[in-house]
Amino acid sequence: MVGVLIVLVIALLPIISGCFIITKQQKVQILETFGKYSGFRTAGLSMKLPWPIQIAVATVDLRIQEIAETVEIKSKDNAFLCVPVKVQVKVIPEKVKDAYYALDNPWSQILSYVVNQVRAKASSMTMDEIFSGKSDFEAVVETELKSTFEEYGFAVVNVLVDDPQPSDQLKEAFEKVLAAQRDKDAAVLEKEAVRERLVGRAEAEAESLRLKAKGYADQRNTMAEGNSKAIAVFCEGLNIDHALALKFFEGWDMRDAVREAAQGEGNTVLIPVEMGGMGRMAADLEALKGIGK
Numbered sequence: 317m318v319g320v321l322i323v324l325v326i327a328l329l330p331i332i333s334g335c336f337i338i339t340k341q342q343k344v345q346i347l348e349t350f351g352k353y354s355g356f357r358t359a360g361l362s363m364k365l366p367w368p369i370q371i372a373v374a375t376v377d378l379r380i381q382e383i384a385e386t387v388e389i390k391s392k393d394n395a396f397l398c399v400p401v402k403v404q405v406k407v408i409p410e411k412v413k414d415a416y417y418a419l420d421n422p423w424s425q426i427l428s429y430v431v432n433q434v435r436a437k438a439s440s441m442t443m444d445e446i447f448s449g450k451s452d453f454e455a456v457v458e459t460e461l462k463s464t465f466e467e468y469g470f471a472v473v474n475v476l477v478d479d480p481q482p483s484d485q486l487k488e489a490f491e492k493v494l495a496a497q498r499d500k501d502a503a504v505l506e507k508e509a510v511r512e513r514l515v516g517r518a519e520a521e522a523e524s525l526r527l528k529a530k531g532y533a534d535q536r537n538t539m540a541e542g543n544s545k546a547i548a549v550f551c552e553g554l555n556i557d558h559a560l561a562l563k564f565f566e567g568w569d570m571r572d573a574v575r576e577a578a579q580g581e582g583n584t585v586l587i588p589v590e591m592g593g594m595g596r597m598a599a600d601l602e603a604l605k606g607i608g609k
Contacts, residue, residue: 334364334366334367335363335364335365335366336361336362336363336364337357337361337362337363337364337372338360338361338362339357339358339359339360339362339375340359340375341359342359342377342378342379343359343375343376343377343378344356344357344358344359344375344376344378344409344412345357345372345374345375345376346372346373346374346375346376346412346413346416347364347370347371347372347373348370348371348373349365349369349370350369353413353417354370356376356412356413357372358409374416376407376412376415376416377407378406378407378409379406380404380405380406380473381404381405381406381423382402382403382404382405383402383403383404383405383423383426383427383430384400384401384402384403385400385401385427385430385431386398386399386400386401387399387400387401387430387431387434387435389434389435389438389439389446389480390435390438390439391438391439391441391442391443391445391446392439392440392441392442392445393442393443395442395443395482396482397438397443397446397480397481397482398480398481398482399434399438399446399453399477399478399480399481400477400478400479400481401430401431401434401453401457401475401476401477401478402475402476402477402478403426403427403430403457403461403472403474403475403476404472404473404474404475404476405423405426405461405465405470405471405472405473406470406471406473407469407470407471408466408469408470408471411468411469412469413469414467414468414469415468415469415470416469418468418469419468422468422470426461426465426470429460429461429464429465430457430461433456433457433460433461434453434457434477437452437453437456437457438453446480447479447480450477450478450479450480453475453477454475454476454477457475457477458472458474458475461475
């Protein structure tokens with residue numbers, strides 16, 4: 317009798333153990349009774365009908381899942397960019413049945429929808445608007461996903477769009493544009509430097525001429541003032557008129573000029589007639605001597 321009971325217990329043990337199901341935290345298990353959905357079990361120890369009547373066909377994760385994809389887009393102004401997009405989605409616990417049975421491959425289908433939405437939005441924006449309008453992508457994708465996939469049991473938690481990256485062709489074009497701009501800026505700076513040098517040189521020359529002119533004017537004024545005083549003293553001392561004194565000084569200047577020109581060996585000095593001869597200088601001296609007596 318005991319042996320029969322033991323055999324019976326051993327025979328029924330698999331059936332009894334099949335009536336219990338253990339589900340991990342943040343997961344649910346889908347149950348089917350003879351192939352038909354018959355509910356789900358949440359975390360912990362649960363009861364179910366033994367196999368083959370009722371079977372746990374799948375485990376659904378309730379945690380937030382992240383789908384990431386770099387989407388190649390074409391802007392309204394024909395610029396090709398790559399936009400990194402991340403979508404955070406989770407299964408709605410009350411809609412586990414829809415999340416499991418409605419979509420064949422939910423994550424792939426959600427990703428395809430995201431790609432289509434991003435490309436559609438990008439085609440209506442210029443490249444500058446795309447770079448400055450990441451929030452537009454996020455808002456459009458999040459709104460469309462929520463309205464489309466909530467009925468399938470998926471909740472969109474967040475949509476993140478990173479900085480768009482230009483394609484290799486666009487990068488090369490940007491580099492050419494930047495290089496051309498740098499060359500243009502360098503040419504403008506060089507032109508400005510040349511202009512500054514020319515202006516500075518002209519201003520320096522103008523200042524130099526002004527100073528030279530002032531120096532010449534000051535020199536003439538000084539010489540005129542000195543000559544005027546010398547003639548006045550000369551005329552007062554000898555009691556002669558200014559015209560005769562001027563002739564004397566003219567001869568004096570000529571003698572100094574002749575003396576300077578005759579310095580050195582082999583120099584020949586020519587005295588023009590219109591400037592007065594040596595006899596004239598002698599006559600002027602004699603006249604001055606007579607007046608002095």
